[in-house]
Amino acid sequence: MTDDEFERVNEDGASVDDFATRAIHAGWDPDPETGAIMPPVYASSTFAQDAPGEDRGYEYSRTGNPTRTALEDNLASLEGGEYGRAFASGMAAINTVLNLLESGDHVVVGRDVYGGTHRLFTQVYEDYDLEFSFVDATDLKAVEAAMTSATELVWIETPTNPLMQIVDIEAVADVAHDGDALLAVDNTFATPYLQRPLAHGADIVAHSLTKYLGGHSDVVGGALVTDDPDLDERLGFSQNSVGATPDPFACFLVLRGTKTLPVRMDRHSENARRLAAWLDDHPAVEGVHYPGLDSHPGHDIAAAQMDDFGGMLSVEFDATLEAVRTVVSETEVFTLAESLGGVESLIEHPATMTHAAVPAAERRETGITDGLVRLSVGLEGIDDLRTDLQRAIEAGIGG
Template sequence: MKFGTKVIHAGVAPDPTTGAIMTPIFQTSTYVQKSPGQHKGFEYSRTHNPTRDALQKSIAALENGKHGLCFSSGMGAIDALIKLLSPGDEVISTNDLYGGTYRIFTKVFAKYGIKFHFVSMDDPASIEKYINDKTRLIWAETPTNPMMNIIDIKALAAIAGKHDLLLGVDNTFATPYLQNPLDLGADLVMHSVTKYLAGHSDVVMGALVVNDDRLAEDLAFIQNSCGATPGPQDCFLVLRGIKTLHLRMERHCQNGKTIAGYLRHHPKVDKVYWPGFEDHPNHDIAAKQMRDFGGMISFSIVGDKQEDAKKVLENLHYFSLAESLGGVESLCGHPASMTHASIPKVEREKVGLTDSLIRLSVGVEDAEDLKNDLAAALELI
């Protein structure tokens, strides 16, 4: 089944009771049993819900995975993953990652005795010196947030396999339309479903996808026991959003290429970070493991003044100044004070996240309108 067919049909089926083509919203907390312990697979909606089950099957199919698990947020999904570990275990993470992930690693789980190493993964072989008998997990984002660094998933998978480690990949920026980490050897894929999968800025949700039965069983135990599960209304909205994922992503990629090229030649723009440029670090890896280069772009201002970045952000019109990304509408943000404020300034600057860096989530509007919007705002500095 091709991807464009998967987004419409994979994991979903007409309702057997009514024939409804759209998965119903099973807005219920509990299910009637004929006799104690005798039920049709559903007993309580924290454990299972038919709407959520359909979504989990759909997301698993998109990632060419066997098991999907949905959570109330992307952070809820990461929380469940780290709960697989024990005090004394160690994690090797990319040093350029979403601020919320850095925060939960360092402010929540570190105090329970889990140690995190934040390292560059531009050259996967360089991480082996951090591996010891306590290492359990390698965690990567690619492209990274917000510097758009590209990490070789297949190379990381080889290292993880050699040392019997789990490899988890945050695939939020790429989406399964552009990249499938499980096919490249990853053990686990995470999505902030809030972003491109839902696609309309009206849902908060996370997901994990795995192939291993035991890993899925362990994660499902945590999902049920800890209870960070999404409601059926949100699951319905994501199922609806997924049906246009391929169409939206095609336009995101087209507009991303246009806007990245425009910014690169603007005299007031210093650096532009977009993996589609041939001189972007590890572009050759991106070209191999991705099908296109996406609609996420970061850029810095000549002179690197935060006040200039602020002026640009405050004067954009079609790019709305807001947290999050991946919706049909274009968004802009200031990572240093918004999405990555929880990361110390010295650590941010190590990866190039300067005070003037602006992150764009390029939407599906007309590209000329978006260019004109950026031109007018940049003219003010």
């Protein structure tokens, strides 16, 4: 894909160069006393007050910490939002959104979501009298049909995990808002460099900072971004009250990651595009799920709401479970591991790893077969990645 085919321009008219500048500078100016370029890791649990109840902006690190503030401001800027909140993990961020709800509320959820999200919704919050309806979020009529008078939240991912389905954010936002519900979008796979859901009508954007925003497989974190001050206040109240906040060093590591997000995502996307095209023609491959392929059913929507197609793809093999287990175990450049979004390429088997918590019958109904393999395509040389996969496919399946 050439620069002419994909002109990266944000919805407000700002160029990709502006995004790259904000990725490096938003949230922190050089320290006026020392000139420090990077924000210090403020490893302090508490802060001195000038008088009882008179602090200098910080009182206790669970409530607020200067390193965390720098990260939250940076993330808000990248998503084109006004308010950012950082958390100890992506799941802590998702849990905070559910803390907005009350007993008896109803949530419409895209069927193809991360297994941990499914587990939280069905095995934790259903016990607190929240009701969840899992639907094909790519089918607008299915989303509309699932809405009830008790629906307070619609939760989607796009691209989805692990089937890489594309959901029309603006269309689903209209459905949610017509029903007086909030729309939350997990933007982890796309990152704000490739997609900014707030510009398409979302109320809340969620991230696992562990993935592309951190980018180096060395930190765990989560985030929420919104434009709504009242909503941010409610999220902040829960963030402080529950205390699932990241430590200052974790915030520092994610800030280090966001500075290189644009250059990393360009390479992730380039490698994934080339690998998807190669796999799509491979005789042992039944199908490839990657929105950058013209054959992908969500390709046109993805091209309209994303600036590129990202570094995640999944592959279908018409083979036995044992054969597929051999494929994912025989790679050498791809590492067999859960998670995604680091500089190194990862391979995993959703049915037995990331989505094992989803009941088998529900996995099959969603389309997560025993033959499905998910790839997080890293920054290695593309020829090395192809050679590694070819050798592993030959070892497990042949061809």
